[in-house]
Amino acid sequence: MAGGIWTTQNKRRPGAYINTKGTSQPTPDTSLGRTLLIGSGDLNWGPKGIVEVDSTTDFRAVLGTDLTDTRLIPLRETLKGALTVLYLNGNDGERAAVADEKLPWTFTAKYPGTVGNTLTVTVEKDPDDETLITVKTLFGTTLVDEQVVRTTTASGLESNAYVDVTFTGDATDPVGDAEATDGGADFTFEAGKAKLEALAASTSYTLAGGTTTSVDVTEMLNDVLATENYNVVTTAGYAADSNLHALVATAIERLRDDEGYKVRAVVPLMEGAPKYDHEAVSVVSNGVELVDGTILTATQAAGWFAGASASADAGKSLTYVAYPDAVSAVPKRTNEQTIAALNAGEIVFTTLTDGSVVVEQDINSLVTISKDKLKAFQKNRVIRTLDAIATDTMDVFHTQFIGKVNNDSTGRSLFKANRVSYLKDLSDASVINPVDVADLTVEPGEDRDSILVTLAITPIDAMEKLYMTITVN
Known part of the structure; x- marks a missing residue:
């Protein structure tokens, strides 16, 4: 996408080149806010x-x-x-991790950095049903994730906002046929199931190896x-x-x-x-x-x-x-x-x-006034108005006119009508004063694929100063 200001009509790339000086529907400003x-x-x-x-x-x-x-x-x-x-x-560096051979998972910090070394994963068995496993992720001492799986559905353990989980099962070949289990997860390693069954009632694993490279x-x-x-x-x-x-x-x-x-x-x-x-x-x-x-x-x-x-x-x-x-x-x-x-x-x-x-006043750092940058350019509201017009005009030209509309009197009239409609919307919203059609011209440029647009507008500013005289009779 090409754009910017222009001094002479010598641009090579197709695009909208727009100067702001003192003398179909518009594209919404998706960057607002x-x-x-x-x-x-x-x-x-x-x-x-x-x-x-x-x-x-x-x-x-x-x-x-x-x-x-x-x-x-x-x-x-x-x-x-x-x-x-x-x-x-x-932030960059290495991600903290833990890979214990007693577990059918590896846990890796979501992001690089030493903060990953404060993450802990606990694996707890249900005292009433040892096939139920509760896996908790702690950030420091704060519980940030908790999931329940069965020894037969361990592959269903999901990553969370802090830790990526990888199911490893076991290094041996699967024993028996893989069968669908609760939640649709497949547990293919009988030895992995045995690992969970062999765990103590509660075990904790602290991630390590996280480093920060600023x-x-x-x-x-x-x-x-x-x-x-x-x-x-x-x-x-x-x-x-x-x-x-x-x-x-x-x-x-x-x-x-x-x-x-x-x-x-x-x-x-x-x-x-x-x-x-x-x-x-x-x-x-x-x-x-x-x-x-x-x-x-x-x-x-x-x-x-x-x-x-x-x-x-x-x-x-x-x-x-x-x-x-x-x-x-x-x-x-x-x-x-x-x-x-x-x-x-x-x-x-x-x-x-x-x-x-x-x-006190919504102004910018402009202090040098010139014929191209009038005193009004010191006001941020005015700059936002000029930027909105320039950005919308560029977007419309790029999406609706470049390569799609002939550069003849009909095509130029279409572009002018589009801009007149947009400017009327701004006027109706009290952003600018009403624009006379004669204040907007769309003419052939120096090259057969270019147009020259001139526009005169008056942005509306907010009231800021009150001068009042009270006469007492």
Whole structure:
């Protein structure tokens, strides 16, 4: 899929090349609410690469710990705003395992890492019926799985979220004919049955050999940024002076301009660092205190803003949106400090007189205004609108027009009608002002297989300032 911006009509690949400047049905934005979070902690568990999680996820199973762990504070905060988080996990190594000749199974940890060495499997016989076997999996001291099989149905023992189970039976040839047993499982090794019968009433087996090989997430970053389905990426959780923030910001600019992916980034502020000065990068400058007394730094609080930004559609502004469970901004900014931060293109959390903590203004880091990037481009709601139009237009062109529709007056009229319909939907939803048909043109391009589209729109912003004069008679 080709895309990006264009200066001259010299592109080689078929695709949609769209510039955003100051002067059939649309494809749904399936990335809405999806945030890419680059994991910053060594969790020693979970799959290497992307772990897709939401509020219903069993975090202990997939990441080896729960959201109360301080290492997952950025993830917890991101999930307060996002619908789905793509957690980039830099975990690799060897999987813990146990293979005891007394058992007809081998048990292997689901994922690499030293956390696998805390897994225990117990095999218990029913005191009233020794053909009934209860197999339990413990994560530390917590029971996470329990299954009951018979000595004649041992092959029916299933893997679970923590342990992969392999039925081994016995190394000898099967004795007698294999017969279907309860649950449809086949027990083909009579000697394996004898193993279970020979076990003590209760035996325990601790997995061992799990090792962690930490992976530098920067090695995976470019591939993940370009291939995963998300609309906001954040480096929340990394120290403010980490070079990862600048790497991500640069990658986002490249993806937008060179490849047409309208994704955005949220990073924490590093005092004294060069300005990002880009409409797709938002910079969080302070943190918050939560109702339980937890103090979140700017880099941790950046997670919530990233999640909320990913979930906000083109018709929503985050200006004065409250930070969940927050009771104070940390540090609090004076009026002069707040104005200076806003002028520098920073996200500021502000404590209101009612005790709530809100986003002062939903802006990005753009501070240099030009004829192609007007003052309106500093507003994230405007950028979300422009991104939504560009992304939908690209998707429609790719799926409905490339290679399918003739590049003649009829074909160009079809494309224009499609876009007029989409823009009317945006207008009806109060995302943009009504578009006159004359504001959209679809003309032949310089090559016989290209078209040139020009569009003038006016995005709608939210009310933010009240100027009022009261006259007393």
